[in-house]
Amino acid sequence: MTAIDKKTLIEERVNTGLLGQWYPVAKSVEIKTTKPYGAKVLGRKLVLWRDGAGRIRCLEDFCPHRGAPLSYGEVHEGNIGCRYHGVIVDGDGVVQRVPAMPECALEGRKALESFTVTEAQDCVFVYIPSVERPEAPELVLPHELTSPEWTGFLCTSVWETNYRYALDNLADPMHGCYLHSESFTLAFGSKQDLMKLDKTDAGFRVSRVGQVGENFDWTEFEVHDGTMFCFLDIPYPPAAGPGGFMRIVGYVLPVDATTCKVFFWRLRQVEGLARESWRFLYRAQLETNHWNVLEQDRVMLEGMPDDARKREMLYQHDLGVSRIRQVLTRAAKSQIEAELAQDVAAQ
Ligand code: FES
Ligand SMILES: [Fe+2]
Structure with missing residues (x-):
């Protein structure tokens, strides 16, 4: 096998989605x-x-x-x-x-x-399963999904776009103050900034340099054996009632090469009466607002051509986009190499 063949296999694997993963379905x-x-x-x-x-x-x-x-x-x-x-x-x-x-x-x-x-x-x-990991490892979940201090709702949506666009979108906080500028929760903060990328224990965090807590200002990705997810905060404007931010935990399922399904939990760290009133408010009003924001993402991504990445021109703000692509490519490379080694061993 030539290096070019291997590169093609890796690119195909990234495009269709990694094996050896737990996916929400x-x-x-x-x-x-x-x-x-x-x-x-x-x-x-x-x-x-x-x-x-x-x-x-x-x-x-x-x-x-x-x-x-x-x-x-x-x-x-x-x-x-x-x-x-x-x-x-x-x-x-x-x-x-x-x-x-x-x-x-x-x-x-x-x-x-x-x-x-x-x-x-x-x-x-x-x-x-994958050749590298034929047996399912234990599913590592974000702590917000397992801790009783958090409460939330799962929302899913099918998007007619390759899953990588959904991941790119999550790794790109800077779109918040443009694409969602008309929205209830994301109309705040400055429209100019720089981005930075920090390594974390389990992955990386991409964040705006100039503001925190104003808008969709950062995203953190965690990459574990067999699972990958991200989380981010949406600050509540004063009109949304008492306190704090809403945390989004997100997963993307590659359905096929041109379709994905997003799984978002919208969560708040609230207890007692505040918990019940937030859950009520969410169902009565917030769910529709957040759905509208998600629709803005869907429409934008579905409008982009499948091969947009072949002629895109990234700039400083795309640090997170580059990083998530690197994570996928490295994992795909390791999977393809394990498969090729298995083929050789079988001959
Ligand atoms: S019983 Fe399923 S195809 Fe015949
Ligand atoms: Fe968005």
Whole structure:
């Protein structure tokens, strides 16, 4: 293999999304015991459902008989039944029954890949294995999602753009005071600044030099074995009532090369009565405001051509954008090298 081939493989891997990662795929409430759910992750079709014990199972969305989507089927006693000719497969991908054909040889065969799933904070995460990391590592979560001091809501949205644009957008605080300048919470602060990049224990932080706490002024990314997420703060203007900022914790799922799904938790560190009143206010009013801000991001990113990066001209403010791309490229390089080494070993 030439260096150019390897470079192409790395670029393709970055473009379609890293393997060896836990990805959020759906809200918990969307996965039911009654009806299968079809998801797409890194271009692969998956089916999820809950078995009799309420545990989420996940397989390739492909019937072992002739390839019909299992997600069009039904849940039968915790297993999944294909709508086309009734074949029943269990959560490990083993064919349990072929009802149309007594004593069919397919019964008992492990026919499909199954995926490790976990649930956290109203969200379902699926692990997509890699050669480097075939077994799922423990899912590291942001502390805001596990600490009782924080409360929040999960919001998801499908964007018709490559996931990298969504990550670039998160690593670019400077767009806040322009793209969102008309919004309720992001209309404040100066429109000129420099950016800086700092290394943190688990990743990096990109921030505006000249202001903190006025607008969307910084983002921090954490990169752990098998997971990557970011967080940022949106200050509340005085009109939003008592206190503090709203923290966003964000993940991006690469659905396929031209689609992604964003998962944002909007959180506040509030307890007691303030907690209940914030949750009420959020549902009554803030959710719509924040949805509008998110729509501004979606429309902008969807309007950008897929290959914009081939002719973009970055400047000082794009430190975070460059850094997140470097993180992806390094991880992709390491994955491709592990795959090539495995191929050589197998020959
Ligand atoms: S394709 Fe599923 S049972 Fe035939
Ligand atoms: Fe934005």
